[in-house]
Amino acid sequence: MKKFLFSMLFSLCSLWAFSQVTFSPATFTAEDEVTITLDVSNTPLAGLNDIYIWIFSNDGVGGGKDGLVNGQWTNSSETAKFTKIATNKFTYKFTGTTIFGQSPAELINFGFLAKTKDGSKQTPDYKPYKFDPLVFSPSQFRIFPAKLDQTDMATVYFHQDLATDQNLQRLFDVKVTITFYDGAGNQFSQKANIVAKKESDKLYSYSFIPEKLITLPAGTTLSKFSYQFSGNLKDANGANVPYSGPVVEVAYLTFN
Known part of the structure; x- marks a missing residue:
């Protein structure tokens, strides 16, 4: 009987704790922007105006990281500060891949708590x-991840077996050209003409981080990049003839 009562009490406490937290949207991937709404009533933070998030990924499953915004336990970063919307109610916006610096494939779950800046409560x-x-x-043609900023690693893909252009279906010696655009476009x-990685018989890819691929002075903002796969075809005489696919543009996420 005691075990049953303890189990019931634990379940009720868990339900109460989860009822303090809501998300918008209610379901989301690691690439979606999420708004946490937190009610700190009946917690040590009740009545405070300034509280901070301490967030972590992959609780209990391995491969987790602390949020890049966390700062130090005794000195939270200002980028971890919640926005107060009412007495004891706060919101915080984040995107999984950005806040943890992990790819969507690496992110399974996350957890968080709220705290004072100095960690005393x-x-x-x-x-x-x-x-x-x-x-x-x-x-x-596709890119992974689908949403990214200029600090993220991007992988561009050419699925040759899905090409609608017969010349692209026959392409060999496949290369890719990556072009970057500044904040003004x-x-x-x-x-140009970077050798693409042959993932399989009909799949080519190339992965890059802008600051590793090009010289990117501190403070430089990139608005987008484009990629174009190209290669060679054989003409009627067996000679190589260059051929290029379409230019595909990808916009970077911007943060205010």
Whole structure:
């Protein structure tokens, strides 16, 4: 009987803790922007105006990281500060891949707590909350992740077996050209004819981080990049003839 009562009490406490937290949207992937709404009533933070998030990924499943915004336990970063919307109610916005610096494939769940800046008071842990898996529709050209900023690693893909152009279906010696554009939309830098990685018989890819691929002065903002796969075809005499696919543009996420 005691075990049953303890179990019931634990379940009720868990339900109460989770009822303090809501998300918008209610379900989300690691690439979606999420708004946490937190009610700190009946916690040590009740009545305070300034509270901070302490967030962590992959609770209990391995491969987790603390949020890049956390700062030090005794000195939270200002980027971890919640926005107060009412007495004891606060919101915080984040995107999983950005706040943890992990790819969607690496992110399974996350947890968090709220605390004072100096860590002298805190809420219980709220965890775990699962990220929905990403689902993509194969196409002749695609990028992973689908949403990214200029600090992220991007992988561009050419699915040759899905090409609608017969010349692209026959392409060999496949290369890719990456072009970057500054905040005003002007061409900033280009790396041309990079040898693409052959993932399988009909799949090519190339992965890059802008600051590793080009010279990117501190403070430089990139608005987008484009990629174009190219290669060679054989003409009627067996000679190589260059051929290029379409230019595909990808906009970077911007943060105010």
